[in-house]
Amino acid sequence: MKVAVAGVGAMGTRFALKLKQAGNNVTVVDGWQERVASLKKDGLRANLDGQEVTVKVPAYGQWEVPRDHHFDLVLFFTKSMQLEQMVRDMLPAFDDDTLALCLMNGIGHEKTLEKYLPKERVFLGNTMWTAQMTRPDHVLLEDDGTCELSNVEPGEPQRSQAKELVKVFKAAGLKPRLLDDPRYSVFRKGCVNGTLNTLCTLFECNLTEYSKTSHAHEMVVKIVKEFAAVGAKEGVNLDVAEVVDHVEASYDVIGAHYPSMYQDLVKNNRRTEIDYMNGYVSTHGKKYGVATPYCDLLTAEVHTKEDLQGAQ
């Protein structure tokens, strides 16, 4: 399959690398000049499960997206706030049958894609893989993970195309699962982010450290309930107990991990994706008349931390 990975930070690198290693034709695009320079010079460099790997792939800046390539799939892995610009910059690379897949953290990205692309070609999901940028030219890929995806618009040929994507990702060892309802999955993953990403960032700790604190469970439950209340207004009916279990199962699987929001704000002093996580619940709660005080306060708190640090 001919794949463009649009956004090759930590997670984009994992997917680009695994897809390339499995024999797909992979091109990468990024918006960060220093990163693009390193990609062009050295390719994708990573520590993958303990081994240093370097994989050469065609690399482009977001400002020089090639118009003469045909891609079967564009896989978006930017930061949430950069998605819309990336979609716009990638449009010249889309043919009539190019599919768009977004597995990024955050709720509501399918709406951004649907502004520019027919809904039938939009695919959505999420990933529980971890990834960490150690330098502009190097990514750390450890821990086990999975991913999930589905067509956004029901029917054919979208369903078969989703199955085909699952097949390709499976062959690449990315442990994909075909979803029935991608928005359920995105909200469910949103609960993981809206609890663990947000709290570990505020407290500057990893998952295991957070899990051992005396109010950990209570806060997770309260936050998940707010995601569920807003989800219900959008036709997504989360099973709160199941989702809480899912969130807390992370403690064992990736306990030593510092979530991406922590990496953004604490490590790299970059503004976070909070507006697409708890912030989504907060703004949409207001829209639907649903009280979401925990998400309101957590969103304000993360922005306060950004302000105090002068995050960029």
Added chain:
Amino acid sequence: MKVAVAGVGAMGTRFALKLKQAGNNVTVVDGWQERVASLKKDGLRANLDGQEVTVKVPAYGQWEVPRDHHFDLVLFFTKSMQLEQMVRDMLPAFDDDTLALCLMNGIGHEKTLEKYLPKERVFLGNTMWTAQMTRPDHVLLEDDGTCELSNVEPGEPQRSQAKELVKVFKAAGLKPRLLDDPRYSVFRKGCVNGTLNTLCTLFECNLTEYSKTSHAHEMVVKIVKEFAAVGAKEGVNLDVAEVVDHVEASYDVIGAHYPSMYQDLVKNNRRTEIDYMNGYVSTHGKKYGVATPYCDLLTAEVHTKEDLQGAQ
């Protein structure tokens, strides 16, 4: 006036020092062994408005409170969670006419005093002075401040006694004000603590730094509203707009100050008084059926930070 200051941390030292300098007979009592040793050896040592001062006063450990002294007033300045034990340990020093005054941070301390002393001899208020322990044997006293107090039980002779205390404190330059309703004042001060102490501790910043963040006002308003809702159930009717102005006026007056909770947790890794601030609102909100999600979450967050740091 013959005064025992029970608890001579940072703020107790300010009051003991000022009262002593104004010619009162001052004795100090503390529960921290290292502090007591230094008080016995060197007296009260402080930097008071830029000048180093040392004032000798009789000093006792909480475990050796003298039974043969008559005190006109016992002024309590412990940490909230240490108050009850201090009251019990100070009981031998109380005669039938000894008054008890509590100007400590936190809501509900009068109930602790009333468990052991007749309500007519309990006086309550708060202070907006700042103080900071720099070492076990030294306190930094800068900034301008005020204090407020009143009898808890209406009527005579309590009202006259409250006026007498105001007179003594005024002569000592402590800028006291006689209150009509001490609980209004305690709740109002509770709003200062429940916003600025709590948030500056979570974000590890001072008041000025916090004041410049984009969500500062919004968070203050939400928290004050919860204090007001719980206060109303206890017959204390806060004027939310006035209290928010009062909280935010601190930015100019003591902006460079790191609140006492910050000093406790961030600087000295000690557990905080959160349960007597936002935690009071949270537990009493539950009791009265009033939703207090901001105070619930903030209380949980401060405890999480204590847990993560292994605060003692």
